[in-house]
Structures are given as C-alpha cells and as structure tokens.
Amino acid sequence: MKFQLVTLLGVKVDQDVYEVILPTADGEIAVFPGHEPLVSIATPGAIAVRHDKHDDDSKLEFFAISGGVIEVTYDTIKVLVDEADSENDIVETEAKAALDRALKMKDEAKNQIELEKASALVDRHGVRLKVAGLRRRRRH
Amino acid sequence: MPSTRALKTRIRSVKSTKQITKAMQLVAASKMRKAQEAEEASAPYTRMANEILTHLASQGVTDDHPLYEKRAQVKSRLLIVIATDKGLAGAYDANGLKLYAKQLLSDDKEGVANQTLYIGRRANRFASRLKGTEVAAAYQDLPDDPAGGQLRAIVQMAIEKFESGAVDAVDVVFTEYHSTVRQEARMQRILPAGYEVVDVGENVREALFEPSKEEVLEAVTYRLIEAQVYHALLTARASEYIMRMMAMKNATDNATDLVDDLTLAMNKARQAAITQELAEISGGVEALND
Numbered sequence: 001m002k003f004q005l006v007t008l009l010g011v012k013v014d015q016d017v018y019e020v021i022l023p024t025a026d027g028e029i030a031v032f033p034g035h036e037p038l039v040s041i042a043t044p045g046a047i048a049v050r051h052d053k054h055d056d057d058s059k060l061e062f063f064a065i066s067g068g069v070i071e072v073t074y075d076t077i078k079v080l081v082d083e084a085d086s087e088n089d090i091v092e093t094e095a096k097a098a099l100d101r102a103l104k105m106k107d108e109a110k111n112q113i114e115l116e117k118a119s120a121l122v123d124r125h126g127v128r129l130k131v132a133g134l135r136r137r138r139r140h
Numbered sequence: 141m142p143s144t145r146a147l148k149t150r151i152r153s154v155k156s157t158k159q160i161t162k163a164m165q166l167v168a169a170s171k172m173r174k175a176q177e178a179e180e181a182s183a184p185y186t187r188m189a190n191e192i193l194t195h196l197a198s199q200g201v202t203d204d205h206p207l208y209e210k211r212a213q214v215k216s217r218l219l220i221v222i223a224t225d226k227g228l229a230g231a232y233d234a235n236g237l238k239l240y241a242k243q244l245l246s247d248d249k250e251g252v253a254n255q256t257l258y259i260g261r262r263a264n265r266f267a268s269r270l271k272g273t274e275v276a277a278a279y280q281d282l283p284d285d286p287a288g289g290q291l292r293a294i295v296q297m298a299i300e301k302f303e304s305g306a307v308d309a310v311d312v313v314f315t316e317y318h319s320t321v322r323q324e325a326r327m328q329r330i331l332p333a334g335y336e337v338v339d340v341g342e343n344v345r346e347a348l349f350e351p352s353k354e355e356v357l358e359a360v361t362y363r364l365i366e367a368q369v370y371h372a373l374l375t376a377r378a379s380e381y382i383m384r385m386m387a388m389k390n391a392t393d394n395a396t397d398l399v400d401d402l403t404l405a406m407n408k409a410r411q412a413a414i415t416q417e418l419a420e421i422s423g424g425v426e427a428l429n430d
Contacts, residue, residue, distance in 0.1 A: 004184075006184050009182070010182065025350075025355070036347075037343045038350060040351070040356065041350075069363065071347070073341075078188055080188050082292075
C-alpha cells in the first residue's frame with residue numbers, strides 16, 4: 001500500500017507501507033491495504049506508519065501533522081496536510097522550548113487574535129513534542 | 141573632448157556597475173528556478189484538492205456553503221495586490237499596478253467599494269498616492285518560500301471579510317509566469333470559492349465521507365484557497381525574478397557596450413594627445429632650425 005504525505009511544499013513522504021494510523025475528527029483510525037475508499041479530515045496529531053507486516057510497535061515511524069484531509073483508496077493513502085514533520089526532524093528539547101514559548105505567549109495574549117495565534121502554536125508544538133516523546137519511549 | 145583621466149574613471153565606474161548587474165542577474169536566475177520548483181512541488185496538493193472538490197460539487201454539496209455563495213450584487217470587494225519589494229525588475233511592477241489601477245477605476249465607475257491588501261513595498265508606495273481605496277493590510281519582505289504564517293494570515297483575513305459580508309468578492313492581482321519570454325499581469329477571483337474541474341478517479345467517486353461531506357468540503361475549500369494564493373505568490377515571484385534577470389542582462393549588455401565605446405574614446409583621446417605632443421615637438425625643432 002502506498003502512503004503519501006502531500007503538503008504545499010511538495011510530496012513529503014511517498015513510500016510503501018503496511019499500516020497507517022491516522023488521527024481523525026472521529027478518533028484514530030488504522031488503515032490496512034484493501035480499506036474501502038474514504039475521505040476524511042485529519043486533526044493535528046501523530047501519524048504512525050508500520051512499514052512491514054511483521055514489524056512490532058517499536059518499529060513504527062511517526063509524523064507530526066497539523067490538520068489536513070485524508071484520501072484512502074484500495075491501495076493508496078494520501079494525506080493533504082498544512083505541515084508535516086518527520087520524527088527524525090524534531091529535536092525534543094527544541095520542541096519543548098517552543099511549546100513553553102507558545103504557552104507563555106498564550107498567557108500573555110492581549111487580544112483575541114494573539115490568543116488564537118498562540119493557541120495554534122501550542123497545538124503545533126504540542127504535537128511535535130508528543131511525536132518526539134513517542135520516539136524516545138520506543139528507543140528505551 | 142574629455143581628458144584621458146576622466147574617461148578612465150568613467151570606465152572604471154561603469155565596469156563596477158556591470159559587475160553588480162551581472163551578479164544580480166545570476167542571483168535572479170537561481171531564485172527564479174527555486175520559485176518554479178516550489179510551484180511545481182505544490183501541484184499534487186492542488187490536484188488532490190481539486191479532485192475532491194469537483195466530486196463534492198457534482199453532488200451538490202457546494203450549493204449551500206457560505207464560501208461558495210455567489211452574491212447577486214458585488215457591492216464591495218477585496219483586492220490582493222502582489223508587487224515586488226525591491227524594484228529593478230523591468231516592467232513587472234508597472235504592469236501589475238496598471239492592472240490594479242484599472243480595477244480601481246472600473247470599481248469607481250460601477251460604484252463598487254473596495255479594500256486592498258498590499259504585498260510588497262512597491263505596492264505600498266503606489267497605494268500611498270491613492271485615494272478612495274481602504275487599506276486592509278500591507279505585507280512586505282515576504283520570504284521566498286511563503287508557505288508559512290503570512291500566507292495563512294492573508295487567507296484568514298480574506299475568508300473572514302467574505303464570510304462577515306464586509307466584502308462580496310476577493311480578487312488577487314498578480315503576474316502569471318508563462319515562459320521566460322511571457323509573463324502576464326492578471327486577476328483571479330478566489331472568493332466566492334472556485335475550483336478547477338478535473339477528472340475524478342473512481343476511488344473518490346465511491347468513497348465514504350467522514351464525518352460528513354459538508355465538513356470535508358469546508359476543510360478542502362480552505363486548503364484550496366490557500367493553495368491558490370500560494371500559487372499566485374510563487375508564480376508572481378518567478379515572473380519577478382525572470383523580469384529582473386532580463387532587466388539586469390540588458391543592463392550588463394549596455395554596460396559592456398558603454399565600456400567599449402568609452403575605451404575607444406579614451407584611445408582616441410590618448411592618440412590625439414600624443415599626436416599633438418609630436419606636432420608641438422616637431423614644431424619646436426622647426427623653430428630652432430630656422
């Protein structure tokens with residue numbers, strides 16, 4: 001099954017995988033080859049990818065995404081997202097610092113616009129931190 | 141005839157100008173390639189969004205959506221004008237801003253109120269001399285890769301103004317890149333939302349929509365508008381750089397010609413001075429011999 005992560009900046013990921021776990025508005029869904037065609041909305045969160053049928057959970061690869069749209073067909077999964085980061089690109093300490101900064105911004109927001117901006121940042125960095133944490137846990 | 145020394149100084153200064161224009165030409169060429177590549181990279185995103193929207197529209201889902209509402213009378217509209225920050229790009233800004241001015245005039249005639257969102261310092265400068273249009277926002281020094289916060293802020297503002305009824309339409313004025321020799325200022329309506337009709341794959345036609353078609357429509361529409369503005373920004377960037385490259389190439393060629401002419405003039409002047417000196421010496425010798 002083909003898995004594609006499509007952003008405005010280009011196709012970030014294009015690989016053959018066995019299973020993809022996606023965060024959607026109705027909760028997490030796991031998609032295997034042969035899934036019925038589906039179009040759904042992705043919420044900010046972590047996408048987990050299992051490359052081979054025999055891989056256990058410790059081998060899952062994670063991607064942090066902001067919201068997007070999912071298109072599942074029998075043999076492909078396309079995810080249209082605003083932003084996507086591979087776990088390998090995220091440094092946990094940096095993500096933590098960024099989240100702290102965003103939280104501080106949210107506390108100090110003077111108006112609705114600033115508050116919204118800060119909340120979006122909190123969401124984004126929260127997800128990134130979560131993905132970084134998932135990777136660390138898996139390594140130990 | 142100017143002195144040899146004056147000509148020498150001129151030649152030196154033209155040569156250093158030439159170095160600068162040559163460097164700007166090369167920089168513009170490489171930046172143009174990058175803008176083009178970025179634009180091509182966004183194609184799969186746009187295509188996927190268009191496919192889903194084409195399908196949803198064929199099912200009538202777009203009919204009632206507020207972002208697709210075509211209002212009977214456009215009483216006010218928001219123009220998004222894209223220009224350069226730096227100039228020195230040939231007719232780029234002149235063409236874009238001329239189209240914009242034409243829009244303002246036609247709005248004036250038809251009694252349509254308008255607001256403008258300016259992108260680029262040149263657009264700001266142009267706007268400061270205008271009356272009658274309200275400035276909605278002004279951006280400058282957008283990064284070469286504009287997919288970040290600013291893009292979202294621009295799109296957000298356009299959508300909010302449209303949804304609240306402050307404006308009845310949103311248009312983007314930009315320069316479309318066709319080829320190295322053809323760039324054209326044009327206008328694209330982004331709200332009420334439109335999409336490009338594309339072939340819908342069987343997979344999408346049979347697909348389940350979760351949580352609902354309306355919600356998927358909302359999410360995809362928002363992203364397509366973002367992609368449209370992104371496309372406008374990038375194609376405008378590519379046009380800007382190709383026009384700057386051509387302008388700088390012409391400047392470099394002119395400088396080369398000028399250096400040739402000046403060198404010729406300098407050689408002539410030097411030769412004239414030598415001839416004159418010789419004439420004076422031989423004149424002196426003749427005088428002594430007499």
